[in-house]
Amino acid sequence: xxxxxxxxxxxxxxxxxxxxxxxxxxxxxxxxxxxxxxxxxxxxxxxxxxxxxxxxxxxxxxxxxxxxxxxxxxxxxxxxxxxxxxxxxxxxxxxxxxxxxxxxxxxxxxxxxxxxxxxxxxxxxxxxxxxxxxxxxxxxxxxxxxxxxxxxxxxxxxxxxxxxxxxxxxxxxxxxxxxxxxxxxxxxxxxxxxxxxxxxxxxxxxxxxxxxxxxxxxxxxxxxxxxxxxxxxxxxxxxxxxxxxxxxxxxxxxxxxxxxxxxxxxxxxxxxxxxxxxxxxxxxxxxxxxxxxxxxxxxxxxxxxxxxxxxxxxxxxxxxxxxxxxxxxxxxxxxxxxxxxxxxxxxxxxxxxxxxxxxxxxxxxxxxxxxxxxxxxxxxxxxxxxxxxxxxxxxxxxxxxxxxxxxxxxxxxxxxxxxxxxxxxxxxxxxxxxxxxxxxxxxxxxxxxxxxxxxxxxxxxxxxxxxxxxxxxxxxxxxxxxxxxxxxxxxxxxxxxxxxxxxxxxxxxxxxxxxxxxxxxxxxxxxxxxxxxxxxxxxxxxxxxxxxxxxxxxxxxxxxxxxxxxxxxxxxxxxxxxxxxxxxxxxxxxxxxxxxxxxxxxxxxxxxxxxxxxxxxxxxxxxxxxxxxxxxxxxxxxxxxxxxxxxxxxxxxxxxxxxxxxxxxxxxxxxxxxxxxxxxxxxxxxxxxxxxxxxxxxxxxxxxxxxxxxxxxxxxxxxxx
Numbered sequence: 001x002x003x004x005x006x007x008x009x010x011x012x013x014x015x016x017x018x019x020x021x022x023x024x025x026x027x028x029x030x031x032x033x034x035x036x037x038x039x040x041x042x043x044x045x046x047x048x049x050x051x052x053x054x055x056x057x058x059x060x061x062x063x064x065x066x067x068x069x070x071x072x073x074x075x076x077x078x079x080x081x082x083x084x085x086x087x088x089x090x091x092x093x094x095x096x097x098x099x100x101x102x103x104x105x106x107x108x109x110x111x112x113x114x115x116x117x118x119x120x121x122x123x124x125x126x127x128x129x130x131x132x133x134x135x136x137x138x139x140x141x142x143x144x145x146x147x148x149x150x151x152x153x154x155x156x157x158x159x160x161x162x163x164x165x166x167x168x169x170x171x172x173x174x175x176x177x178x179x180x181x182x183x184x185x186x187x188x189x190x191x192x193x194x195x196x197x198x199x200x201x202x203x204x205x206x207x208x209x210x211x212x213x214x215x216x217x218x219x220x221x222x223x224x225x226x227x228x229x230x231x232x233x234x235x236x237x238x239x240x241x242x243x244x245x246x247x248x249x250x251x252x253x254x255x256x257x258x259x260x261x262x263x264x265x266x267x268x269x270x271x272x273x274x275x276x277x278x279x280x281x282x283x284x285x286x287x288x289x290x291x292x293x294x295x296x297x298x299x300x301x302x303x304x305x306x307x308x309x310x311x312x313x314x315x316x317x318x319x320x321x322x323x324x325x326x327x328x329x330x331x332x333x334x335x336x337x338x339x340x341x342x343x344x345x346x347x348x349x350x351x352x353x354x355x356x357x358x359x360x361x362x363x364x365x366x367x368x369x370x371x372x373x374x375x376x377x378x379x380x381x382x383x384x385x386x387x388x389x390x391x392x393x394x395x396x397x398x399x400x401x402x403x404x405x406x407x408x409x410x411x412x413x414x415x416x417x418x419x420x421x422x423x424x425x426x427x428x429x430x431x432x433x434x435x436x437x438x439x440x441x442x443x444x445x446x447x448x449x450x451x452x453x454x455x456x457x458x459x460x461x462x463x464x465x466x467x468x469x470x471x472x473x474x475x476x477x478x479x480x481x482x483x484x485x486x487x488x489x490x491x492x493x494x495x496x497x498x499x500x501x502x503x504x505x506x507x508x509x510x511x512x513x514x515x516x517x518x519x520x521x522x523x524x525x526x527x528x529x530x531x532x533x534x535x536x537x538x539x540x541x542x543x544x545x546x547x548x549x550x551x552x553x554x555x556x557x558x559x560x561x562x563x564x565x566x567x568x569x570x571x572x573x574x575x576x577x578x579x580x581x582x583x584x585x586x587x588x589x590x591x592x593x594x595x596x597x598x599x600x601x602x603x604x605x606x607x608x609x610x611x612x613x614x615x616x617x618x619x620x621x622x623x624x625x626x627x628x629x630x631x632x633x634x635x636x637x638x639x640x641x642x643x644x645x646x647x648x649x650x651x652x653x654x655x656x657x658x659x660x661x662x663x664x665x666x667x668x669x670x671x672x673x674x675x676x677x678x679x680x681x682x683x684x685x686x687x688x689x690x691x692x693x694x695x696x697x698x699x700x701x702x703x704x705x706x707x708x709x710x711x712x713x714x715x716x717x718x719x720x721x
Contacts, residue, residue, distance in 0.1 A: 012139045013108050019219040021108035022143065022211075023152045023201055025084035028053075028159060029076060029107075031060040031098045032090035035067045040161045041089040041113075042068065044149065047158040047165050054156065058083065076101045085109045087149060087159055092116035095145065096130055103138025112144035113161055117207055119146075128209055135210045143216075147206035148182025151189075153199050154225060160204070162186040173198015174227030175307060176220055178213035180205055180234040188230065192304050194443060195458075196450030200226045214241030217256075221248055228307040231258040231294070236285050236604040240485050246292035250476045255310035257295045257469070259303040260285055281602075287626040288605040293476035295469045301462035302469065309455035309466055312433040313403065315475045318638035326471045327353040329401035331376040331391050333383055334409030337439035337460075338375045341407055344464025350471060359398040366390040383411045389422040396430040403433045403467065408445065412438045416445035424452040437463045477635065483628055483674075485606040492682045492706040494539040497584055500703035503679075504686065508669040511700040512690070515585045519564050523557045528587045531555050534563045535702075536571050537582040542704045547574040553588060560585065589701050592658045593649045594688035597670045599629055601682050607674035611636075611667055613645035614688030630671035636664035649691055658691040662698035680708035 013021055028048070034041035045068050048057055058079050061072040073079050076086065076098070086107050088098045095114040102110045117128040128145070135142040143150070149160030153172050158165050164186025171193045179185050182204035189199065200223070203216050213231060218241065220226045229249060236242070249256050262282060289296045295310055297303050316326065328345060330352055332338030342352045352374050355363065360370045368391050370376050376395065381387050388406070395404045411419040420436065427434045435455040438445050449456035457463035495503070501511045513528045516537060526532065536549030544550045548570030551563035568580040594614030601607045609631055612624035625639035640646055640660055649658035666689055673681045683706040691698045 012136075013141055014215075015219055016222060018109070018141060018211075018215075019223065021084045022141070022203075022216065022219070023150060023157065024155055025055060025109070025157070027056045027058070027081055027083045027085075028157075029058045029060055029079060029083035029086040031076065031086055031088045032094065033059045033061055033067050033072075034089070035061075035064055037068070043161045043163065043165075044087055044089065044159055045070070047160065048156075050166075050168075051156040051158040051170070053158065056081075076105055076107070083107050085111070085159070087111045087113070089113050089161065092127065092145075096127055096134075099131060099134050099140065099142065100138075103134050103140045106138075107140055109141045109143065111147050111149055111159070112142065112206070113147065113149070114144075115146045117145045117209070119207075128207070131209050142210035143203070144206040145209060146182070148185070148204040150204070151185070151199075151202045153201065160185075162204070164190055167193065171196070171198040172200075174200050174225060175230055176200045176217060176226045176228070177202040177230045177232070178205065178217045179203065179232035180208075180213065181232055182206065184232045187300075188232075188304065191300075195304055196447045197304055197307075208238055212238035212241045214238055214243070214245040218245035218248060221245070221252055221254065226254065228254055228310065229256040230303055230307065231256065231260075232303070233258055233260040233285075234262060236260075236288060239288060239605040243288070243292050243480065243485075246289075246294050247476050247481060250293040250315075255295065255307060256293065257297060257303060257306045257310060258289055259297055259300060260289070283626060284600070284602045284605055284608050287608055288628060290472065290474060291477045291480060291628045293473065295473040297465050297469045299462050299465045301457075301459060302465040305455065305457055305462055306466045306469060308450065308453060309433065309435060309470045310473065311453070312455065313470045313473075315473045316471065317475050318641065325349065325351050326402040327351045327400060328403050328405055328467065329353065329355065329376070329395050329398065330374065330405045330407060331378065331388075331395055332407035332409070333378050333380070333388070333411070334407060334439055335375065335377045335379075337409055337437065338377060338407040340439075340460035341405060341437045341463050342374060344460045345467060348464050348468035350464070350468050353400055355395070355398060356400045359394060359400065362394045362398075363391065366394060368394075383409070383419065385418065385422050389426060392422060392426040392434065393429070396426065396432045396434060401432065402471075403435060405463070405467070406434065406436045408436055408438050408442075410440050412442035412445040413440040416442055416448060420445045420449050420454075424449065424454055427452060427454045435463075435467065477628065478632075480628065483606055483630070485604070491709045493709050494542065495705050495707060496537050496539045496582075497535065497703055498537060499539075500684070500705040501700065503673070503681075503684070503705055504670070504700060504703055506676075507672040509666050509686065509689075509700055510697065511703070512586045512589050517564065517583045517585055519568050519581055519583055523561045523564070526585065530560075531588045532560065532585050533588055533701075534560060534567060535584045535586075536567055536580060537584040538571075538578070538580070540578075541571070541575070547571050586701060589690050589699060591690040591692045591698070592656045593646075593691045595643075595646065595663055595691060595698075596624075596685065596687040597663075597667055597689055598685035598687070599670055599673050599681060599683065601674070601680070607671075607681075609667065609671040609674075611639045611643055611646075611663075613643060627671075629674040631668055633664055633668055636667040639667065640664060651694075657694040659694050659696055659698055660691075662696075663689065663691055666698055666700075682706045682708055 059067040059072045062074045064072045088095045092114045117124045148162045153170050185202040354374045363370045406423045423436050437457045532554045534551045554560050564583045596612040596614040598610045607629040609629040625642035651657035686700040
């Protein structure tokens with residue numbers, strides 16, 4: 001009998017067609033499935049049968065006639081019909097061959113379990129290139145390599161080798177999980193089940209040779225069964241698809257939360273500018289996620305607990321310099337538990353405010369003594385339903401709170417129904433969000449709260465983490481999809497300060513007047529008055545003060561000549577082999593304050609603009625605001641409001657006000673460096689931008705720029721593609 005020939009040339013599935021083949025396949029093939037139940041490759045067949053998957057499952061194993069009591073076929077070509085989804089469970093080399101067979105047969109999606117690709121050296125890189133080539137040439141979509149599989153809980157598709165999915169009765173719900181880590185999807189299911197979290201689907205993307213977290217999640221956006229997304233990210237690769245997904249999720253009102261690994265400092269250590277040092281890999285990832293409308297948590301518990309709150313607390317746009325941070329009101333039956341929650345909120349910058357005089361009066365009318373602190377402690381009386389219910393009713397209608405947190409004590413463990421009933425009954429009576437921190441280990445109480453849709457937390461740390469992350473969530477930036485992401489970065493070259501001023505002037509940043517002098521020529525008449533500052537002018541010397549390359553407050557031509565000679569002597573001593581030939585001279589400029597504005601092009605997520613307090617101590621204070629570039633004026637004012645040191649420039653306690661409008665304009669202008677077409681700016685910085693009095697403007701008095709070397713930029717981007 002001749003094996004059937006399946007239809008090929010199906011094209012690359014995207015959108016709902018991709019979701020059908022990936023998550024709702026009618027026919028599944030397990031390539032290399034094992035008969036030995038102790039082996040990883042045996043699990044998918046066992047899990048599918050135990051879960052009751054209703055589709056057709058074919059086992060492919062060329063060495064056996066049967067596998068786990070079922071017929072085994074020698075190859076994909078020997079199957080009676082074409083699979084929609086092939087899970088390749090073989091070793092590395094056999095996986096490449098199996099994928100090619102999938103391609104020839106027109107299989108829409110193939111998941112590869114095996115590792116041994118780009119992470120394993122040059123041979124692995126070549127194998128991964130081959131996977132990508134097969135996928136593109138045949139149209140088969142590839143999940144992996146190193147993917148532990150996919151799960152669609154509603155469809156009972158447990159197409160995974162993750163041992164955690166031996167768990168019976170997987171919780172069904174609306175949460176969809178996209179994860180770089182395979183083991184973590186199992187951990188989320190087991191921990192989520194204990195918290196009453198129900199899942200629509202979970203996908204482990206592994207090496208993302210083709211399908212990425214963003215594209216997979218985007219394919220499920222129009223599924224009404226999916227109500228929100230949890231992402232476990234190890235890097236920001238494929239940021240373009242992640243961004244596209246997040247923006248569309250926001251349009252549909254489906255919240256997205258992320259936990260990201262990798263708070264590394266290596267990228268910052270290699271940076272030339274303060275901007276690079278203060279906008280390292282993790283800082284940039286954080287900015288990217290926030291600009292995309294994604295809530296980022298710091299804890300694994302927080303990832304599981306945040307979606308309920310995001311469903312009740314809409315993203316909050318920043319309105320400018322004088323933004324008032326959101327406020328939380330805390331009511332408790334246990335003073336110690338409430339204090340723990342307040343501590344965790346406060347260290348994350350969340351305001352916990354006491355009830356107003358009017359709220360205290362209304363509480364008193366309800367028979368509740370509020371006290372005088374931030375905490376409304378009901379003591380043991382709060383274990384009574386009527387007392388807690390009345391207190392929550394007053395707090396939820398008090399205008400000074402943006403969210404009310406009920407902290408429930410020991411009764412939650414021994415009388416879970418009574419302890420959380422007033423919280424559950426109050427949650428939907430008022431528009432203001434209500435959340436609960438359950439102090440003891442009280443799983444039943446947490447399950448009851450979650451089932452009622454009440455955001456609830458089992459530790460004070462996750463309580464603070466989730467509330468802070470939810471308040472920090474902002475709507476996606478308008479026009480974000482137009483920002484080009486970088487790909488592989490080109491080789492860079494520094495330009496000198498005079499050239500840098502010319503580039504900044506192109507985008508509209510004013511700078512102090514400059515004169516470029518030859519060290520070996522007598523000092524000419526300057527086009528501006530003394531006193532002046534003299535600085536080494538050299539493209540390879542970014543931080544001039546570090547090598548003695550700056551002299552301030554020079555009063556006359558004789559002093560300038562001496563200063564130039566001194567700069568040459570100090571710099572050439574500090575940097576043997578360096579020849580000092582030119583000095584840049586500027587008039588001394590004084591303002592009411594200084595700021596730093598910088599731009600950094602990240603290889604994964606693209607250009608980021610930064611605002612910080614200026615000066616040599618910038619990196620120590622780490623007081624800065626970041627956004628994806630370019631930014632508009634409203635965003636610039638929001639950034640100004642985030643930098644604590646700049647509050648002084650708003651006329652704090654009678655101090656002279658600075659021209660913050662000019663700072664905003666300069667920030668917008670610097671961000672436009674990211675859009676220049678004739679040059680690629682890798683790093684740019686003004687430090688400081690001297691802020692003059694209100695209405696008088698701001699001027700750059702120091703600048704550095706690193707540009708891509710012509711030709712290498714295009715080569716790098718082509719390599720990335």
